[in-house]
Amino acid sequence: MSRALRSTLLSLRDLLLSAGPLAFLAVGLLVLAYWWLNPTPPKTVTLATGPAQSAYEEFGKRYQKALAAEGIEVRLLPSEGSSANLQLLRDGQADLAFVQGGTAELQPDDPDTLVSLGNLFVEPVWIFYRTEAALRMHERHRLDSLRQLRGMRVNVGSEGSGVPTLMDKLLEANRLDKGAVVMSRLEETPATVDFLAGRLDALVFASAPESLMVQMLLQTPGVQLLDIAQHEAYARRFPFLSPVTLPRGVVDLATNVPARDVRMVASTTSLLARDSTHPALLTLFAQNAQRLHSNPGWFNRAREFPNMRHSELPIAKEGERAINEPIPMMQRYLPFWMANLIERMWLVLGILLATLLPLSRIVPPLYQFRVRSRVFRWYGRLREIEDTVESEPDKHPAMLKALDALEAQVEKITVPLSYADELYALRNHIHLVRKKLLRAQTGEEAAAAT
Template structure:
């Protein structure tokens, strides 16, 4: 029972010493490396504040009129970014020109804008950027067959010069179509005054057109537009063919000659009954230059899924591209369109992948800066641990020096040495530094033995007389 009790006491003592050592080691490690950690955290916080890696939770996208192709694409972008906890507010507008104005005024962060909508200013080049060309939007000029027969004595239009005297709706000023149509008229030596032009929105204009109050209507829209598909299949309505579309494409850099293939609308009904030559404007996704880079990246990546399918005027993966945009394409758009997805986005949640991507350079610089500084931590830790032992050597040396004085108080010195021994007994250090602790204890014991020897030798020296005392300088005076 006695052996078992002794063993348990030893284990309890060892456990207590281990816990004390652990706590002291943690304290020394914190004190030694704490300043370095504080500096690192402060630099990371400063970099985070400066870079603002997390994007805003809401963003505004300018689209277009209700039920337009722009509105439909806006819904798809809202759904795509919603999966990453980004709320997309859709700003309805009259069209492309209106969208450009919203961007300029800061009322929208991103917008769909057709090429040739308006002349881009130097300020636009500085404040706006493109995320890539998304799709082609043909110039749809629908006319009534009976109007062509009545006004031109033939059922079909073959040139824009034949529009003189026609009632034509060119859409609202905010759509940008009036500006584009006036350029086409000027190229054909026609004045807008030679036509009766109206600027109704699509739905009222279509009602008047089908009722015979308008002879023709012009709008620019993606083929996904329900209005386009309806008019292409309406009896008595024809789509104007532009046989000179190649010449238009050379004359206007923002126009692309395209062909609407025969039967693309309805193969069974053979709609249209022949290939139709058209002009198309390239629509890009523009963003304000101060829009958060992560938002630009998300929109550019979403465009890959939304606009990469084959269409009436393009093959699969022709869009999005970085070749057809009037404005320079942002780096986020270039990477999303022409490069594979970053590895971190394939394996990490968006917020974490974005944080890593935005902060990795800062973390690299911080690591290069902190590594040399971290070399002072081990010596500083070692110094703190050893100082628990070495700080007592100064007191021990002072006691020994006092002990050598002729008039020293040996009783007081003995009490001081015993007090010093008791305090040293309570010192705890890691096992790797235990030799220094035991060396200190040995030195205290050695000084105490030396004091005992001097105390025993003192009576003998006193009995030998003054001469002997004079021969022993370190001995106290009789």
């Protein structure tokens, strides 16, 4: 091995040994911060949706596709509807869920364990009735009040959908007791079959317009949509409801469906999550909600949703940030996982740098000490030889050999060029001690000769 290479390797070794403790401390603090902050989200998340062919299922598939692009698997958990979704969140079987406002009673501890990512879309209360039933019961084609459902066979949806709870509140406000309306609680598909077959007079859905059942019934001959003339009054009485209007011809302009504006009431559906759900997952869902729900629809203009109005639960900071702020700059240019890691770790990195920078000042002195110690440790031996020369003249020959051995050891020392002056100073001091030893030895020989 050449002398230059050996010198380089020794310098690197000294540098690593000097900076090693600081580097070990930095790595240890980073590992501790990573474990504490847990910046990497889990690869799977469970989203409670709703019945088959519902708007919840359709939106669930869109979220599933969007998050798959980020390497996150979204497992869709079918349910009976809004109330069932809320219970799935409480039981920990789902991480996120679609829940419709006003369709379920919140428990006292829900605000402590659940958060909202904002209101995503409106879900009108679709009350379809058969024209034949309206003629039979009221001798008129069109109905405009919930009181006109008296005596009809009405399906209000399954218990888990939350629609029965909502309809109980609305019928009670109209002073209709439970016996005044013959209510059934079938799921959407069998209820629709019975309705079209004439075994039911009316159907009640609470769903977004994207529902296939709604799309089909709106264009079915002999089926009409209840026009709620008092829709403004319902919104005043029930804070979770909003008055909406289905514009004339919005379903099909060519065939003019519906043939006139239809007044309706609607609640808003929120995306709820357990507060223990990983923040990065909440960020992904909240950001994708901006893309999936910001388009204009039958009941809203562009960018009206998502929003934070009339939320029954606390808004998660991730949802609030996605609604009120643009996408962070790092996420525009970096993959989400990297941008999320930097975003969640930057404060820790700043604190770490503020701590380690002062400590790093000890590295140069420590490195200097290690290099100089390779030279200075031989001065002890040199002083020992010099003291022996002065105190024990009879050992001069032995000390001369010890000095030669010391010089041979010093010849093997390798130091960086910046410290070469100290190495040559040691060699010069060895030479001075040798001259002193030789003079003493010459003087002794001259004295002995006389």
